Amino acid sequence: QVVSSETHDLASRQNSQPGRVPGMVKRTGRSPYWVQKATFLYLGMVLTCPAVPLLFQEQEVFSFADFSFPNPPAFNWSLPEANSGLLQETKDMISLRRNARGLTAGLQGAGVKILVIDGLAAAVLRWAEEGSPGHTIVVHNMAMSPRPSFAFAGVPVDGTWRVRFNGDARKYSxxxxxxxxxxxxxxxxxxxxxxxxxxxxxxxxSMDPSSERGASDRPVLA
Incomplete structure (x- = not known):
């Protein structure tokens, strides 16, 4: 299964399609902050769910240019520099999905379990093979307010879990x-x-692989 937040069909405003995500959100009257946040929350869901992620051209550089048939817009080469932080955010999420550092193997597997949904926040457990290192937790907070004490249970391995990605980091925007x-x-x-x-x-x-291998784990689906 292939999932995406933008495609050549959805990113067009022809045939009653919504257009690119940033433009769609902006047209609701949201602030520039929320336009960026909604766009990359959506992209983050695509890159961390158990399916094949698809990114559309210029999505990684926060483009507002809607796709059009039969003459699509050319790539805007000023955007990678203008939106370099958001481009880095996309790169970092892709790196996590690819398990480039060997720390998020769970994002490459088919295992998925929703640990909790509480209002507009959720915690999701991902894994590749049950009983093997690489369990990964993805926390989604879709609310405009932080959750300083967001609690959930059902994690199969105890110990120190390190933050590999924080989508609110100032280095991105x-x-x-x-x-x-x-x-x-x-x-x-x-x-x-x-x-x-x-x-x-x-x-x-996620846990450091050496720490996770040394810890006892409970069945994921218990």
Whole structure:
């Protein structure tokens, strides 16, 4: 299954299609902050779900240029520099999905379990093979307010889980709030966790492979 937030059909405003995500959100009267946040929350869901992610041209550089038939717009080569932070955010999420550093193998597997949905926030467990290292937790906070004590249970491995990605980091955009920046790791005991979830952002956590191999784990689907 292939999933995407933009395609050549959806990114066109022809035939009653919504157009690119940034433009669609902007037309609702949202602030520039929320336009960026909604766009990259959506993209983050695509890149962390158990399916094949598809990115559309210029999506990685926060383009507002709607696709058109039969003459699509040319690539805007000023955007990679103008939106370099958002481009880096996309690169970092792709790196996590590819398990480029060997720390997020769970994002490459088909295993998925929703640990909790609480209002506009959710925690999702991803894994490649049950009983093998690489479990990854993805926290989605789709609300405009942070969740400083977002709790969930059902994590199969206790220990220190490190924050691999914080979608509110100021390095990605000067509009971002840099929320929960001091949270480098989370201690999980008895399968229970309490994390700081920044506003309108994605959070990705995993254990160091050496630590996870040395820890006892519970069945994921228990």
């Amino acid at each position: 000067e509009l971002y709030g840099n929320g929960c920046a001091s949270q480098a790791s989370v201690e999980i005991r008895g399968g229970r966790a309490v994390v700081c979830a920044p506003a309108a952002s994605l959070l990705v956590l």
